[in-house]
Amino acid sequence: MARKLLLDKINIEHIRLYDVYRQRGGYTAVEKALKSMSPDQVTEEVKRSGLRGRGGAGFPTGMKWGFLAKPEGVPRYLVCNADESEPGTFKDRYLMEFIPHLLIEGLIVSSYAIGSNRTYIYIRGEFAWIIDILEQAIAEAKNNGWLGKNILGSGFDCEVYVHRGAGAYICGEETALIESLEGKRGYPRIKPPFPAVKGLWDCPTVVNNVETLAAIVPIINNGGEEYAKIGIGKSTGTKLVSACGNIKKPGVYEIEMNISVEEFIYNDEYCGGIANGRRLKACVPGGSSVPILPANLLLKTAKGETRMMTYESLSDGGFQTGSMMGSGGFIVLDEDQCVVRNTLTFARFYRHESCGQCSPCREGTGWMERILHNIEYGKGKMSDIDLLWDIQSKIEGNTICPLGDAAAWPVAAAIRHFRDEFEWHVTNPDDALRRNYGLGNYAEPLQVMHSA
Amino acid sequence: MAEEKKIFKVTIDNITIEVEPGTTILQAARRIGGDVVPPAMCYYSKLKGSGGKCRTCLVRVAAGSTADPRPMPKLVASCRTNVMDGMVVESMTNNTVLEARKAVVEFLLINHPLDCPVCDQAGECDLQDLSYDHGRESTRYEFERRTFERHDLGPYIQLHMTRCILCFRCVFAADQLTNKRAHGILDRGDHSEIATYIEKSLDNDFIGNVIDVCPVGALTDRTFRFKNRVWFAKPVEADRSCTKCSGKVRLWMRSDR
Numbered sequence: 001m002a003r004k005l006l007l008d009k010i011n012i013e014h015i016r017l018y019d020v021y022r023q024r025g026g027y028t029a030v031e032k033a034l035k036s037m038s039p040d041q042v043t044e045e046v047k048r049s050g051l052r053g054r055g056g057a058g059f060p061t062g063m064k065w066g067f068l069a070k071p072e073g074v075p076r077y078l079v080c081n082a083d084e085s086e087p088g089t090f091k092d093r094y095l096m097e098f099i100p101h102l103l104i105e106g107l108i109v110s111s112y113a114i115g116s117n118r119t120y121i122y123i124r125g126e127f128a129w130i131i132d133i134l135e136q137a138i139a140e141a142k143n144n145g146w147l148g149k150n151i152l153g154s155g156f157d158c159e160v161y162v163h164r165g166a167g168a169y170i171c172g173e174e175t176a177l178i179e180s181l182e183g184k185r186g187y188p189r190i191k192p193p194f195p196a197v198k199g200l201w202d203c204p205t206v207v208n209n210v211e212t213l214a215a216i217v218p219i220i221n222n223g224g225e226e227y228a229k230i231g232i233g234k235s236t237g238t239k240l241v242s243a244c245g246n247i248k249k250p251g252v253y254e255i256e257m258n259i260s261v262e263e264f265i266y267n268d269e270y271c272g273g274i275a276n277g278r279r280l281k282a283c284v285p286g287g288s289s290v291p292i293l294p295a296n297l298l299l300k301t302a303k304g305e306t307r308m309m310t311y312e313s314l315s316d317g318g319f320q321t322g323s324m325m326g327s328g329g330f331i332v333l334d335e336d337q338c339v340v341r342n343t344l345t346f347a348r349f350y351r352h353e354s355c356g357q358c359s360p361c362r363e364g365t366g367w368m369e370r371i372l373h374n375i376e377y378g379k380g381k382m383s384d385i386d387l388l389w390d391i392q393s394k395i396e397g398n399t400i401c402p403l404g405d406a407a408a409w410p411v412a413a414a415i416r417h418f419r420d421e422f423e424w425h426v427t428n429p430d431d432a433l434r435r436n437y438g439l440g441n442y443a444e445p446l447q448v449m450h451s452a
Numbered sequence: 453m454a455e456e457k458k459i460f461k462v463t464i465d466n467i468t469i470e471v472e473p474g475t476t477i478l479q480a481a482r483r484i485g486g487d488v489v490p491p492a493m494c495y496y497s498k499l500k501g502s503g504g505k506c507r508t509c510l511v512r513v514a515a516g517s518t519a520d521p522r523p524m525p526k527l528v529a530s531c532r533t534n535v536m537d538g539m540v541v542e543s544m545t546n547n548t549v550l551e552a553r554k555a556v557v558e559f560l561l562i563n564h565p566l567d568c569p570v571c572d573q574a575g576e577c578d579l580q581d582l583s584y585d586h587g588r589e590s591t592r593y594e595f596e597r598r599t600f601e602r603h604d605l606g607p608y609i610q611l612h613m614t615r616c617i618l619c620f621r622c623v624f625a626a627d628q629l630t631n632k633r634a635h636g637i638l639d640r641g642d643h644s645e646i647a648t649y650i651e652k653s654l655d656n657d658f659i660g661n662v663i664d665v666c667p668v669g670a671l672t673d674r675t676f677r678f679k680n681r682v683w684f685a686k687p688v689e690a691d692r693s694c695t696k697c698s699g700k701v702r703l704w705m706r707s708d709r
């Protein structure tokens with residue numbers, strides 16, 4: 001069995017409640033940090049752990065905290081990004097719902113490191129029942145002296161507030177989140193300035209993902225060095241992966257970042273293989289925003305190496321032949337699934353969620369959706385495929401926030417790797433309405449190019 | 453030692469000029485003038501916070517500064533990017549920039565009604581100029597265009613949302629010039645619209661400015677409607693006796709003399 005650092009106690013009855021959580025060793029990280037470490041020492045420990053942000057971009061957390069501006073007399077804020085709305089990603093929800101005190105504990109330690117006396121959890125509004133769970137956990141923590149004034153006699157004050165979103169994916173983007181938290185429309189800000197300098201109410205702010213902040217607890221308990229021993233290279237520690245699609249055992253898994261993609265899909269400890277005896281066709285390994293890969297490129301890199309569940313290995317080959325760890329939403333497609341339809345579904349999502357501030361994203365996402373709709377419903381033309389390619393390439397990189405890129409990448413990757421299937425829809429419009437393209441040669445071993 | 457006044461050298465399309473720190477690339481380009489000036493739709497120099505949205509003014513920064521000469525990884529909005537000393541910028545001389553610009557124009561036009569013949573803004577429309585200078589000859593968009601109902605926002609202003617490019621300039625203008633903004637943007641994405649939420653008239657003394665800052669014919673003057681064409685109007689120095697503002701007033705009016 002793989003080591004678990006976040007979900008090790010998840011099956012203990014009533015672990016959601018403070019008393020049980022505390023009896024099982026909860027809040028020792030707060031004790032350790034506040035009683036025996038300075039805020040800078042906490043940050044150093046996080047740097048040593050090699051922890052990378054779990055919200056999507058994978059930016060080293062310790063370094064991010066180190067960048068925070070610290071002008072005299074200006075408050076600093078920590079904001080926990082619990083807006084989790086990426087199609088395919090549902091790991092934060094699981095963590096918050098079943099072991100909320102782990103997040104609260106991580107938040108207190110992180111707030112101490114950053115110097116945030118008022119810390120916010122910005123949570124996706126649809127998670128209505130989890131908001132209640134978190135508020136209960138916060139109240140319990142406060143009643144037991146872990147929040148409030150002068151915590152554990154350390155002189156450190158901290159309050160945690162839950163703020164609920166109102167149903168916009170874009171509010172997961174950190175600057176849109178900050179705007180929304182300030183009570184404005186959730187429009188991403190034009191950067192610079194970055195939140196580390198001017199964030200919430202123009203004060204220095206750190207925005208971190210739920211899982212990132214929860215991981216601070218084992219890092220402080222066991223030391224950053226211990227944490228860094230798990231995993232490969234710069235992918236240290238454990239990672240929550242929410243697996244869904246055509247697998248036998250969908251769910252949230254905590255993995256050590258040293259297993260292969262193949263093992264993750266086929267091992268009974270994880271996904272347990274493809275459901276109903278079908279074969280693997282494709283996979284979106286990191287949530288809807290990351291490039292889709294055909295089975296052959298998913299299991300092996302273009303160099304013929306085994307692809308691992310790490311940041312580096314998943315992105316090996318760049319966008320030409322690789323993908324990304326993203327937010328850990330692992331979506332598996334079997335041979336009966338249609339890649340065009342899948343791409344259309346994603347495109348519809350991004351069109352709906354574009355905030356509409358910048359023209360390439362506002363207009364381009366809708367255009368792509370319409371073309372994909374035509375292709376999927378047997379009304380596409382060959383030239384539409386090139387047009388789609390051109391549109392996505394004109395959105396990518398030309399927008400205010402990364403949602404534009406996130407809308408472009410899935411379309412680009414689908415065309416790059418599954419062009420046959422798109423063309424088949426155009427040349428066989430009647431078939432396309434009745435059946436799917438099938439597996440094609442997407443699982444066949446690739447010829448490995450050896451460089452001279 | 454006397455405080456030395458800092459001056460930044462910036463090179464745009466091989467032309468070097470000196471500007472003060474805090475100048476944006478767009479402002480620097482406008483100082484040079486001519487072809488190097490990127491087109492700008494959403495930026496309005498007098499409005500705080502404007503710009504950055506339409507993406508027509510994208511340029512490439514080939515070198516960030518003398519201190520850090522690395523190129524910037526993406527194209528940047530020149531209206532919201534400050535120059536640094538030794539910065540090298542490519543506008544007209546970079547093909548990626550020209551392609552991106554063309555694409556932005558196309559994006560702005562796919563849902564535009566192209567009703568210039570019946571639009572009061574025709575002749576002084578930034579979008580017309582932009583399409584003429586940077587657009588394609590025909591459209592690749594084969595779908596029904598987005599439409600909205602036409603609205604009268606009070607006695608003086610008419611809103612043709614179909615023509616709006618969501619530059620946000622009218623919102624900034626109302627925020628910064630009038631004492632209470634009564635309109636804004638409703639909804640999001642490609643279904644966003646300028647609206648007063650509850651049907652309301654815009655009747656502030658300064659609200660007429662929103663017509664002026666609107667780069668297209670989305671906000672037009674109801675009293676002017678179909679009465680004239682801008683190219684028939686001539687500037688006349690006007691007399692004004694108003695307690696609320698000061699300064700010169702120039703009136704554009706039709707006159708046969």
Ligand SMILES: Cc1cc2nc3c(=O)[nH]c(=O)nc-3n(C[C@H](O)[C@H](O)[C@H](O)COP(=O)(O)O)c2cc1C
Binds near residue numbers: 064
């Ligand atoms: C459109 C969009 C949506 C995002 N949604 C989320 C989200 O739901 N949760 C999250 O943690 N990060 C999300 N992010 C990433 C955040 O902007 C930010 O990078 C992250 O919260 C940083 O935390 P980390 O360093 O701990 O990963 C999103 C980014 C974009 C562009």
Ligand code: SF4
Binds near residue numbers: 188353361401403
């Ligand atoms: S890229 Fe899309 S979501 Fe992001 S600011 Fe622009 S319009 Fe809004």
Ligand code: SF4
Binds near residue numbers: 616620621646662667
């Ligand atoms: S109405 Fe005019 S000024 Fe207002 S956002 Fe639309 S185009 Fe811009």
Ligand code: FES
Binds near residue numbers: 493495531532
């Ligand atoms: S003018 Fe610069 S983005 Fe619109």
